[in-house]
Amino acid sequence: MMGIALIALVGGKAEGGQEVLPLIPWPVEIERGTGQYVLAGGAQVCYGPGAQELADLMVAELEKTTGLKLASPAAADLGERVVVIGESATLPSNLSPPAFPEAYLLQVTADSVVLAGGDRAGLLWAFRTWQQLLHEEQGQWSSPAVFIRDYPRFPRRSLLLDPARNFLSLDALKRQVDLLSAFKFNVLHFHLTDDQGWRFESKAFPRLQEVGGEGRFYTQEQLRELVAYAQARGVTVMPEMDMPGHSTALLAAFPELSCSGKPVEVSHTVGIHPNALCPAKEEVYEFLQPLLAEVAAVFPSEFIHIGSDEVMATDWEQCPACDKLLAENSLEGKKGLHAYFLRRVSEIIVGLGKRTLAWDEVTEFAPAGVVIQAWRRQSWAEVAARQGREAVVSPILYTYVDYNRLLLPLRRCYSFDPVPAGLLPEEAKLILGGGANLWGEWATEDRLDLQLYPRLLALAEVYWSPPEQKNYPDFLLRLDQVRTKLEAQGVRFGDVNPAMVWDTVKLVGKGVQIAAGMLVK
Template identity: 35%
Template sequence: MNLKIGSIAILLMVLLACNAEKVEKPYNKGISVTPRPTSIVKGEGVFTLNRKTVFVAESEQISEVITLFAKKLKTSTGYEMDVVNTNPRDNFINVVIETQQLANDEAYKLKVTSKNIEITGSTIKGIFYGLQTLLQLLPAEVESSTLVTDVDWNIPIVDIQDEPRFKYRGLHLDVCRHYVPVEDIKKHLDMMAMFKMNKFHWHLTEDQGWRIEIEKYPLLTQIGSKRIEGEGNEYGGFYTQQEVKEIVAYASDRMIDVIPEIELPGHALAALTAYPEYSCTGGPFKVRNIWGVEPDVYCAGKEETFEFLEDIIDEVVALFPSEYFHIGGDECPKTRWESCMLCQRRMKEEGLKDEHELQSYFVQRIEKVLLAHGKKMIGWDEILEGGLAESAAVMSWRGEDGGIEAATHGHDVVMTPGNWCYLDHFQGDSRVEPVAIGGYTTLEESYSYEPVPEQLKAEMAKHVLGTQGNVWTEYMYTPELIEYRVYPRIIALAEVNWTSKENKNFTDFARRMDNQYVRMDMHDINYHIPLPEGPCNKVVFTNSAKVEFTTTRPVKMVYTLDGSEPTAESAVYEQPFNLSENTEIKIASVLSSGKMSKVRTIVVEKQPFKPAVDVGTKRKGLKEKYTKGDFIYVADLEKVKDWTETASDVNLPPAYTNAQIDEPSAHILSGYIEMPEDGIYEFSTNVDQFFLGGQLLINNDGEVKRFSRNNTTVALKKGKHEVKLIYLNNIIGGWPQAWNGPRIDFRLQGTDEFTKVSQEMYSF
């Protein structure tokens, strides 16, 4: 009975699949292989994948690689594709290794006819990449994690020859500032494989957290993996050695090498919190809960420090079969070494003229340890100081100069300059995008990067191994936000690495990305969609308002003006709005797949000029009352009973810019601000709350206030207006308010630049 019911169910599924309406989606039209292959010759017609299609493999090694792809195809198409060792008459995918035809070990050829497909690679890597291209020739739904019945599994007739331009095609991921779960790392590895990237640079240790289990030193994870955030909660997480092995194996199946990074001699506070005896001062320490660089580093004068690091390296190299081992080597303050008797004695004994040469000594000792393990050392470009052994490679991050110097002296280099390769930068307007560390790098800018500087000619140019996208996670608080920063810019860098300079074309890349977005949807990747930019969230006018929107790259925008939520079918934005009545604009970007960005809501409000107040004031600056204590939200001030009041001439800033991070406080400032003329003003501030004329104008309560993201406009008459500022000197999201201090900026409508409110504008 059960068998009969099961057979009927299968038959119904087949009938439904056959009868489902199959309409080619706009994003599936044309060829969208990314990165763009070396050569594509398109023919007429298609090869149709069906239940009888089989793979043909000449060896067990090829069969193992095919299995990964066959499993994916079964999930989305429902086809159980067998692997056989002899060619049938037709309807097969023949996969062969041919070492004589292809010189590059990652090269492949892919030929599709109406009757069969042939994939030829010089090695198993070439086979793997040929199969990835085959998947990209299929509709994007092939990446679905569930059965898809409404598409035809057609592959266009093509003849492709392909090989990568560079052999190092990398993604860096910092898991120390914010931990990334194993399953989310696997998502990144899946994306890397899809776009033919082959190096995963895993940043495992930092001042803010130690993330890898070391069995000989258990306190590294018991203590060093945890920090107490400024908000008061404990943050932690680390990878067991078994989890590391799991990730390395998962990556290896996808032709990706995992390169570990163990930071030294700086960025070591998490380790020193667990084992303070390897510092210059002996501690005690706390795992750093703010971003930035920590002055406490490994002591270069103690032999025990090197024994400690050698023990760690012994365990780490056993977990990672990669050719390279990353030692960091960047941003190492020398202040502790300057006052450490042991470090100074080391310098004298070794004949080192300064602390920079002491760092070089430190790095070169570790390099010898790595060479003994058969590893090549790689580090950030600071390791160039003092000279390097021939085997060492350099990652050039402070611009391209370090890479040029390294290549000139015969060292291999990976080019990772911030202007193009730092994926922690904003990719849109900082006022509408989630808070970031700073910088501004659009998708087109990442795509435009040329890894070989003009200064490097012929033999020197060959030392450029490639480039990688760097993902520093200070302001990436969740795995979803990491994805939002990384994608699609890492795909642009994937094409930079793979595709020849002559074959690159951003317009064509943007077209192909319409298809790739859908593939990422199938993997639940939270990629960036350009937001409508232009006005702040409240636009004030006195007679009429012109409201205009732009995006960082071409994308359709849809909107409503009646307060309803826009959909992909809503009115398309084509020209600026000219408004004379109160209006609520809701606007979003929409891709060809119908997927939308977050909706922006802009309130457009007609208001009269707010009159100035006729009041006499005697002093410049603002009145202040303050209290010591750790306050995260403005509501926390309700419990304060003891305030200290003062009347001074201090202004904002620099009144509190030197406040101690470890001495949190709250400040309420009040008085008047004098505006120079009648006008509509846009205000920007990093204080928690800004009141004007008794009304809350800007509310940043509880946010990371590194950048102002809640600007607003108001119509003001010339003269004095009552103001109140509430400023909490606290730490939220790793950002200490004390680093910037409170400030108010303004600009008159029609001007581009903001002006800081001056001392003379405040009075009380």
């Protein structure tokens, strides 16, 4: 490979005592050469078809990071989605861009850096990997000679942020998008509505943000700005508009959309609330149609997440219209009403050219095409897959990074396997990936970093890297170097290894138990 003397790497550590490479997530295939590439001011940057916009982004980010002024990117006779930095403006004959989504090749020699992607995302991930390798020593920026072939284990890798409970500034969101992109997460799951707040500007129903948001919300212009910023960095912003439960803020603005019609106020407490939209009122669906059309117009995401979890809905049980709906549709009880509501809302979403994602409470009655996100137990993803249904996993015991690090230690995050044991190969393909969930009850803006890092980095490797290559001690070696770089950029880390043993712990409000006597180390 262009004369590189290749040395195989084992678990991120080169044979012969070479330095550990600070890469998270760990790539599928990596070989290390001798020497290094030194990035200098005026370095040539060339791009092939379909790569100009990313070449411009690369140059801008490199100049911001290193302070070096690079040459303006120039078109060259390269393959599609190829960028070459350095002396050579040709694609090596032994390299060709990969042919599948998010895959990439990265080759670093003493003369040049070659980045090639199977699509735009792949080319971006090649750059993100090279950025991790770049380091400064005595005023000189360089990266070791390597050849990397890489692609993700799962197509969906997300982080949930929750400004409904604790409002987050646009700058804070962009900063987390930058970090998501750096570690190859590709979805920001944006929980915009809940009992404690409504954060989406509706021009059709401005009382939603005026009353339900108590004046704290994102304008559609701000949201489009965030969406564009994230898209440029390989991250899709997926909105979650929680319904029919978790809707106290909505009902504070429009109480007539509940079964009882009684006035409620935006909640300022945590916990599960009994308020819910009424499945038996046609005006609910007449309200949701234009509202969801606004949401769909702002967010180009394939999915609209509708939550649909923890539906207490106490007034459904004293609702004559609900009783009539059950009788007319041969449905039974609260589950039947929930199923009816989900079907009607999913029809609206499909009509808008989107797909529906919902939490795992709906697994047993969701209409075809609804994707399940398993949070209570991973086994709900197994149930969904055996139904022939796609699923996303973010179970509470492995991915809820809003919990204290003593309850959810780093090692436990890293140990997670997103594919439920026992699935057949064809069923396993229905697991689209997974996420980390940072619910906002106690996650104020100034605490985001402390809750997320380093646990989000462990989950980055869980969702990207081949499971047979995972190695926790090696991950910690790489994490040490990555942490040093991130802390220099102002990222705040929580404690990595709290050493303690605890007895059975009940996670309040979730009814989940962690096994007694587990050692955190």
